[in-house]
Amino acid sequence: MAFHEVRLPARLAFGSTGGVERRTEITTLGSGFERRSTPWALGRRRYLIGANLRSLDDMAALIAFFEARRGRLYGFRFKDFADFKSCAPSGTVSAGDQALGVGDGVRTAFALVKLYGDVARPIAKPVEESVRVSVGGVEISGFVVDAATGTVRLAGAPAAGAPVTAGFQFDTPVRFDADRIETTLESFDAGRMAAVPLVEVRV
Structure with missing residues (x-):
């Protein structure tokens, strides 16, 4: 498993959103009853970070972290403040x-x-x-x-x-779930960043 034992700096995660997803397969029978099953034994966490960043320094720090992980290539540690x-x-x-x-x-x-x-x-x-x-x-x-x-x-x-x-x-082991980060310059010392997705990985 390609994983870096480094944690995303907490200040870059403030304002993040996320939660647990499950995968449920549902087959509706001719009688109207349902047959439900799941191939997943455990839920998987997903997060969106970066949307609240306005400081160009913080955005640069997130971009540097993203580059060091080679985008989606390497996993890393993430502190989920709702479950840690x-x-x-x-x-x-x-x-x-x-x-x-x-x-x-x-x-x-x-x-x-x-x-x-x-x-x-x-x-x-x-x-x-x-x-x-x-x-x-x-x-x-x-x-x-x-x-x-x-x-x-x-x-x-x-x-x-x-x-x-x-x-x-x-920490929750995650990776970036996109190979691209988008930023918008709004002034000489402030900007806006599109939300960056993270997804939990099995290690």
Whole structure:
């Protein structure tokens, strides 16, 4: 996967819009009933950024970031301010936020996930210094985090039956979804930029 472990500067994302999309295939039967299915196990995030930028310096910074990613070629990290924590956006991250698994006395590696009802979203791009881990309800410090994959490795295997939980902040892996950026010069020190689309990528 062509991915750069760099985050889009937050100031370039202010005023962004976005959300989750799903893909549902619907077949209407002769009886009028519907048959619905989906080829996607998880939703996919899409965003529009840049439309609120007016400073020529900020527009230049976004263009430079776009060039460094070679347009759509390389993915990067994006902080979705509506969904970037293991808890509610207004909450404080705690080690008990999300269930990662149950110890078996052997396993030491656990993948970070965030639950949305009964849907478990893999978290592949955690903010490393934000991760907190608990084993059996007790917060621990003996672990390392792979910030490029979202894997937590404990110093020792949890005892059989011990629940492993974690709290964290995370970025969404995305890429530009266009190979072109358009700007309009409105004065000597201000301009306007057409919205630039981003789309979540699987990593």
